[in-house]
Amino acid sequence: MATASTPATGPTPAAGPVTWPRRPTKQIMVGKVPVGGGAPVTVQSMTITKTADVEATLEQIYALHAAGADIVRCTCNDRAAAEGLARIVPRSPVPLVADIHFHVEMALAALDAGVQCLRLNPGNLRKAEEIKLVARECRDRGVPVRIGVNAGSLDPRLYEKYGGATPDALVESAQIELALFAEVGFDDVKISVKASNVPLMIEAYRRLSEVTDHPLHLGVTEAGPPPAGTIKATAGIATLLAEGIGDTIRYSLTADPVEEAKAGRQLLEALGLRERKNVDLIACPSCGRAEIDVYKVAQEAMAAFEERKLPIQVAVMGCVVNGPGEAKSADLGIAAGKHRGHLFIRGHIVRVVPEDQMVSALVEEAERLVAEGIEARLAAADQGAEAEAEADRAALLDLRGDDANNSETRVELIDKRLEKPPDPQPPAE
Numbered sequence: 521m522a523t524a525s526t527p528a529t530g531p532t533p534a535a536g537p538v539t540w541p542r543r544p545t546k547q548i549m550v551g552k553v554p555v556g557g558g559a560p561v562t563v564q565s566m567t568i569t570k571t572a573d574v575e576a577t578l579e580q581i582y583a584l585h586a587a588g589a590d591i592v593r594c595t596c597n598d599r600a601a602a603e604g605l606a607r608i609v610p611r612s613p614v615p616l617v618a619d620i621h622f623h624v625e626m627a628l629a630a631l632d633a634g635v636q637c638l639r640l641n642p643g644n645l646r647k648a649e650e651i652k653l654v655a656r657e658c659r660d661r662g663v664p665v666r667i668g669v670n671a672g673s674l675d676p677r678l679y680e681k682y683g684g685a686t687p688d689a690l691v692e693s694a695q696i697e698l699a700l701f702a703e704v705g706f707d708d709v710k711i712s713v714k715a716s717n718v719p720l721m722i723e724a725y726r727r728l729s730e731v732t733d734h735p736l737h738l739g740v741t742e743a744g745p746p747p748a749g750t751i752k753a754t755a756g757i758a759t760l761l762a763e764g765i766g767d768t769i770r771y772s773l774t775a776d777p778v779e780e781a782k783a784g785r786q787l788l789e790a791l792g793l794r795e796r797k798n799v800d801l802i803a804c805p806s807c808g809r810a811e812i813d814v815y816k817v818a819q820e821a822m823a824a825f826e827e828r829k830l831p832i833q834v835a836v837m838g839c840v841v842n843g844p845g846e847a848k849s850a851d852l853g854i855a856a857g858k859h860r861g862h863l864f865i866r867g868h869i870v871r872v873v874p875e876d877q878m879v880s881a882l883v884e885e886a887e888r889l890v891a892e893g894i895e896a897r898l899a900a901a902d903q904g905a906e907a908e909a910e911a912d913r914a915a916l917l918d919l920r921g922d923d924a925n926n927s928e929t930r931v932e933l934i935d936k937r938l939e940k941p942p943d944p945q946p947p948a949e
């Protein structure tokens with residue numbers, strides 16, 4: 521029987537009973553988006569279009585925004601890109617950061633274009649006078665800078681001093697840049713110390729967080745294609761976020777940047793650091809008791825929910841014997857009975873539907889749940905649904921018994937084997 525639980529009044533919040541204290545940082549404003557100082561952790565990504573191609577770049581910025589990006593970076597590597605930015609900035613739904621690579625003129629041109637933040641790589645722009653010139657311009661225009669240190673393009677002088685791109689070398693690179701900014705009275709700054717090596721990146725950020733209270737931008741650089749790249753980036757970013765370190769994040773994947781924005785958003789939702797925006801789909805791993813192809817139904821449900829912004833947790837469970845009970849904390853779920861789907865809300869069966877309508881019924885109920893609330897949908901439950909579910913459950917138990925995975929038969933086998941005296945060893949030659 522489905523396990524009863526006290527229904528709550530609304531969908532599950534992203535944050536659960538466990539939260540981590542965040543490291544206090546100063547707050548900067550990237551356009552209208554606050555970074556640090558207790559603001560929600562933000563998601564960033566970067567366009568891969570030619571910035572000079574205004575329409576293509578804007579299309580990508582809109583797609584990134586829809587996928588969860590709060591801030592987007594564009595390359596500003598030549599005059600055409602800077603001119604493109606001037607046309608893109610007023611039409612962008614999110615603040616833009618210009619990556620100016622090696623040229624001081626590009627930093628100034630990006631500021632003229634109206635970007636809301638600059639990214640400076642201390643390994644690329646190295647002349648103190650040029651760095652101070654950019655900092656003065658940013659100070660006067662109220663535009664923040666990300667000091668973007670990268671292990672792969674570390675200033676050779678630091679590489680030599682430390683014998684490689686060590687955590688301390690990355691931190692010192694950021695501190696040198698900060699000191700140059702301080703000479704002209706500028707500290708509207710966030711910092712990143714990225715590396716493609718995850719332990720190096722984690723340690724560099726830990727050390728950096730001990731010596732500065734500027735907001736930190738987290739990332740594992742050149743993480744590579746998914747899924748390995750996503751795992752690598754998650755290992756680095758999630759470890760630090762769980763330690764309270766990090767104010768804004770970027771997944772650097774060799775993939776459509778929309779995947780980066782989605783991954784960033786999903787990570788923050790999973791850690792309870794941002795309110796849930798999309799369905800959190802959970803599914804049982806399936807087992808010998810499953811009455812449906814759980815993988816297939818879960819994939820179909822995932823695809824059906826992809827474009828719908830429903831901030832609830834939805835479960836797909838392979839059987840009605842254990843499904844509703846195991847997933848009773850989900851806002852909504854479906855479990856397979858005897859050729860039927862059992863819809864449940866917080867563990868309570870509310871409707872029984874034909875097997876081929878499981879996904880469509882799940883989507884329909886999810887939309888109504890978000891529109892009407894959990895209590896209203898529980899009150900609208902089909903009379904008799906619980907009894908039908910119980911009948912299916914009893915029939916499945918009769919059919920397969922409690923031991924659908926043959927565990928007890930296997931245990932008996934092991935018992936018999938171990939009771940048997942071991943075979944005598946052949947005599948030594």
Ligand code: SF4
Pocket residue numbers: 804805806807808809810811837838839840841842843846
């Ligand atoms: S017992 Fe049912 S719900 Fe649990 S894993 Fe097996 S099929 Fe899924």
